[in-house]
Amino acid sequence: MSSRVYLDNAATTPVHPQVKEAMQPYWSDIFGNPSSIHSFGREARKAVEQAREELAGFIGASAGEIVFTGSGTEADNMAVIGGALANQARGKHLITSQVEHHAVLHAFQYLEELGFEVTYLPVDQTGMVRVEELARAIRPDTILASIMYGNNEVGTIQPIEEIGQFLREQGILFHTDAVQAFGSLPINVRELPVDMLSVSAHKVNGPKGVGALWLKPEVNLSSRLVGGAQERGRRAGTENVAGIVGFGEAVKILRADITQRGAKYLELRETMIRVWRESEISFRVNGHPERFLPHVLNVSFPGTDTETMLLSLDLAGIAASSGSACTAGSLELSHVLLSMCIGDEQARSAIRFSFGIDNTPEEVERAAAKTADIVKRLTRPQ
Template identity: 65%
Template sequence: MSDMLYFDHAATTPVHPRVLEAMTPYLTQVFGNPSSVHGAGREARKALEQARDAIASFMGAEAQSLIFTSGGTEADNMAIIGGAMAQRERGRHVITTQIEHHAVLHACEYLEQAGFDVTYLPVDETGSVRMEDLQQAVRPDTVLVSIMYGNNEVGTIQPIVEIGNFLREKGIIFHTDAVQAFGVLPFQVSELPVDMLSVSAHKINGPKGVGALYLGRKIPVSPILHGGSQERKRRAGTENLAGIVGFAEATKVAAEERADRVAKYEQMKAVMLAVWQEANIAYHVNGHPEHVLPHILNVSFPGVHTETMLMNLDLVGIAAASGSACTSGSLELSHVLVAMKLADEIARSAIRFSFGITNTVDEAKQAAQAVAQIVSRLARSK
């Protein structure tokens, strides 16, 4: 793995050395259950609440509004299923988009089986939701809207503030999946018109298996896990203390390095595009040209099938992706690119490069040159 050029940080990231160091004592020495009343339990509880304070502070939230989960998927499920179920007497209509992560889409499908009506909003060719589509979709029985902050495949950033302000006026609860935006976009939850927001540690160089749901005051959510009274009776189960401590450290590192990281990612994008332009190969950048996450570059090379490109890149030690890691392995077209109504040859040749802390600008150039060589070689062999 050491000599592999890894450009799949949107799928998962390596654990930062500082995160590993912060976690180690909670795997070896401080192993008490945070719910226990003895000294070991109190020590664990103190660490848990310090971590909650640190993460809440980073995202501009009150500490008590943060519920720890097993990751972004559980946070999304809790927000959507828990939020809808808590309001089912008020109404049974939910709105989301066609380009959400499967953690949101499958949660919505579950609600449909439970008797809810779900509207899946279309997007334009840049992957953006149109406000008029949302406005037209709202009904008197609409109780919940879930629209992601930044897309995990093409990086398009949605107009969250505009959407949230409109929904506030209507008195409709708004959830956003901010798993990809967290740590790269400088947002403060206290300044956003959102009621629920999902985040995950392993996308920001924290450990896998831990995430959180921001839950605004007085927002009704029925628990989806049943057992103990952890997390103020909102999420049963012993907290993943070491993971949560690691999550807190990852947010601290992200806070210190965010501006530098973003500048580096923008430079990587520019370098890759310059290489392809100079090599005079056909390429098409997918997603919004301006409102896009800095660490994601989704690009198509017409004439070269996605799987062929990924295989060829893998052979030269470069890891990229076809979109969502949760669906890689299937040869189906990305639901995001299908929703964007891209031409077939664009959709079938799309590759996602996603940048992270281990990458250098030189590596980005190397990867782009490898792509150019593969495209040229395959063109010659036809």
Template identity: 65%
Template sequence: MSDMMYFDHAATTPVHPRVLEAMTPYLTQVFGNPSSVHGFGREARKALEQARDQIAAFMDADPQSLIFTGSGTEADNLAIIGGAMAQRERGRHIITSQIEHHAVLHACEYLEQEGFEVTYLPVDETGSVRLADLKEAVRPDTVLVSIMYGNNEVGTIQPIEEIGTFLREKGILFHTDAVQAFGVLPIRVRQLPVDMLSVSAHKINGPKGVGALYLAKKVPIEPILHGGSQERKRRAGTENLAGIVGFAEATKVTEEEMDDRVSKYKRMKEEMQAVWKEAGIAYQVNGHPEMVMPHVFNVSFVGVHTETMLMNLDLVHIAASSGSACTSGSLELSHVLKAMHLEDSVSHSAIRFSFGITNTVDEARRAAEAVAKIVQRLVKRA
């Protein structure tokens, strides 16, 4: 697949060579269980806590507030199900938005089966949650709110600080799924009014199968996995040590390169649009014009169906997506675009390009030229 241009980094990213190098000793030599008391275990424990310190420093968190999980999905489930269950005597009302990742939406649907009520907030045409809608939805029995930091399909950044400040005043727990924003936006949890925040390694050139949940002090949570007393009895199961070490190295690399990456991604968006303007093809950028993550670029080419465009791009070795990888196997319209109430012609022709470390500005230009040719050919035929 070396000749393939990969523009689907929001789905997953390649493991950085430095990450692989950092992980290797923990797959071969330092294989002890971090919970074991002998020398092998102590060596593993030391590496685990060093990695925790590194990841916590990257997000400006107390290391003891970080719980390692098997994925961003598990971190979301632990926050939402664990946070709701720990407070069920106080109230059984939860608020989220209609454009959350399925890890959040399906966790909320599960809680509905367990007797909770969930309000799914609408968004405007840019994919933004309105603070006024949230204020109106809050009830005396509201115990938890989960609003994502940045949307994985259109890139819109939500007003997390305003939402969190309001919820602090009300004494309501606030969780944000920051899986897609982590590593492209500066996240400093000590300065954010959030109680819980989910992240994942494989979105920042770390390995798959490891995530983390930031859990502020004194936030009540009920474990959703039952077994050993790992992670301060909040997440049972032997820690994925090699994965966690890789996660820590990925945050180091990201910290060193983040500014350069972000400016490159912005140039790529500009370059692609310049090509399309010059080619004279019709396109529409979806999401918020300013409050948007630099690496996510959702564009509609009206008159060319999403699946048709993706197949044509694949034929010329360009990998893009229709949005969330979790629903890309089906022809169903994206729930995010549906919630934004875009014209059918716009939502049925949307493509997500998402940038990462393997991409260059020249690649972006060539991909945009390929798109322009496909659009011109298919629109002419229609």
């Protein structure tokens, strides 16, 4: 048994053994191009469509509404950029939040370069968008909004139902990045007032390099990749058959235990917090106290700094992360934490622990105790 503990599942998850097994034949035996009409191609096509049915069934969609992509980032780009370009005749004003994943934020910044106007909604200290702020931002020329389902850094779950209902009444296209929420929470697009929803395979013990975008049939998108009629003409390029098969298998496994996963993650989160309280170290949990993704725990340890903590945790065999990007060898402050206005000291000492299906209460308790020891060492008076 490894002494190392992997607590960075919000970044990526290990591929499930059943997923690897399901993918194996599609590297060599069933290698046909799914667009080919001969038997080799038809075998590959059947596998792709079975995976599409699996994903569609899990989120309450029809198979024809699923577009497979090369990543969650591509799915976000397809929704935001493709949706804006296809509907710009109605207006050029767009809305998003300040705490989106960069896959969404950078897509909006790109659209600004093309002449669109973007309103970046602020959030409160829990990381939540207020519907009143959204309402105030609406203009006659607003055509599209994108607000994430659950935040990848602090786990805050946004009021998607209220936001979506309001936008639907205004006739504004609504996309939600559900990449981080997918796998922790049940999602049913028939019950959610959204028009487009992005997911990714590698967050749910599937392979990297595969994502998907669900969109309502009436949604008009401008294709981001051209050159072929794949994915019903919405995304050119030969499909990653093995990856898509793996995604379908991961969803099949997820479908069987989504409720248990959420409960398990919540238990692991509570275990970690309990150990820290018993250790009597100073810490503060970042994010919403009630509406949060159960597998994400973002916490600040006053008197420490993120970079030193991460290095110390790694040396202790614990994989965690900041929400920050590494630039020129130094960690930048998280745009999410800064947008929450929690103060520089709290933002500079934040660590994200995130749980997965392989984590056990025993190893999480051990990791929490080691973390407490590190905090005590780093904050001990010199």
